[in-house]
Amino acid sequence: MYYERLVDSVIERKLRSSGAVLVAGPKFCGKTTTCMRFQKSFVKLNTKQAIALAKLDPKGTLAGEKPRLIDEWQTAPDIWNQVKDDLDADYQFGKFLLTGSSTPVDKAEVYHSGAGRITPVIMRPMTLFESGDADGSVSLSGLFDGKTPEGYDANDDFSIEEAAYLVCRGGWPISVRAQQAGRDVALDVTRNYYNSLFVFEDCDNERFRNKRPEVLKMIVRSYARNISTEASIETILSDVRQSNERTMDRKTFDDYAEALRDIFVLYDMDAWNPAIRSKTSIRSTPTRHFYDTSIACRALGVSPADLVSDLESFGLFFEDLAVRDLAAYAQSRGGSVSHYRDNAGLECDAVVHMEDGRWAAVEVKLGGEKPVEDGAASLKRLKRKIDEKSDEPSPSFLMVLTASGPRYRREDGVFVTPINKLRD
DSSP states (O other): OOOOOOOOHHHHHHHHOOSSSEEEOOSSSSSHHEEETSEEEEEEEOOOHHHHHHOTTTTTTGGGSEEEEEGGGGSHHHHHHHHHHHHHHHHTOOOEEEEOSSSHHHHHHHHSSTTTTTEEEEEOSSSSTTSSSSOOOOOOOHHHOOOOOOOOOTTTOOOOOHHHHHHHOSSHHHHHHGGGHHHHHHHHHHHHHHHHTTTOOOSSOOHHHOOOOOHHHHHHHHHHHTSSSOOOOOHHHHHHHHHHHHOOOHHHHHHHHHHHTTSEEEEOOBOOOBBBBBSBBBBBOOEEEESHHHHHHHHHTHHHHHHHOOEEEEEEEHHOOOOHHHHHHHHTOOOOOEEETTTTSOEEEEEOTTTTTEEEEEEEEEOHHHHHHHHHHHHHHHHHHHHHHHSSOOOOOEEESSSSOBBBOOOTEEEEEEEEGEEO
């Protein structure tokens, strides 16, 4: 069974406009399975013999009907350079499809950026719509086009406990498939994935081979304690030192944190900086996020029951999940997601941008009358500020995205949308 992925259309589009497409993302998010749907010949560099042959003859690895899929290309880094040379000699659209993530490449062995020849595409774990946990009755792109859902949907069959389980399970295709045998099995699969994530003993890249798993996990735990916040690096580093009763200098921390970003565990969501004609200072600090919230849950040993019993923490973990899905939905339509904060106390959890300049503001809440009211009020303040003091266009729509509860449109025009209703 193949789960249709939003990135399918992105890859197809890029193959029509680029000589090579690099699909990168976390291990086990489904890159190889998805890319196999586009290839006419392939080679998997997943055995010592295959890797040795590719290193011996990287140019020969490119031979085959096009598009040629080279899976885990980074195990033989000179392939990157050979792809560039091949396209320089005979540029055609859709010649190569590269995947990579599990064994990061030694950047010293890659001699060019690939700009103009190799187009990168980030593939994330499955959204709730892709995994079948969201019915997709509210379309993000539809809202941008003025297609608004009508009426009131009580959404009675989706509980806060359900949302907590989905946060902990994550968007890993194997975990999604495993839940047919029981939710405890699905959670075990995610646990097993986490435990194997930081093992680099056989990695060809010395930079990663020397990384100590316990230190990597230490830093992941500290990021998890600061998930969906603007915590500074100094704050996270201090947390590492205090929580683990050990010293760590900034250089070591930065090196390990960069490694975690390179293997698609952590990422920073940039701040939106609209030009505002006022004395308001817009904060540029990124918010700290995970490619999949389940990694943060496993790092801290958090269960669905733990989230439900600590709603404040649950809210931050749920925001991370919401950003994961919004980023994937936006990417499938050529868009992106950032956040907004200013020194006047005004904030917005997610600002969705489209390539044509349209944008929308989203506040993320667990649900409930007061949190939804607070989120709507914050969104309207942001809209007023942009309308009055910026040359930016007015937002296409405002949305409070919730973990559970009903779907409806408020009298002030703000959409209240449970995450199990949303799609691209």
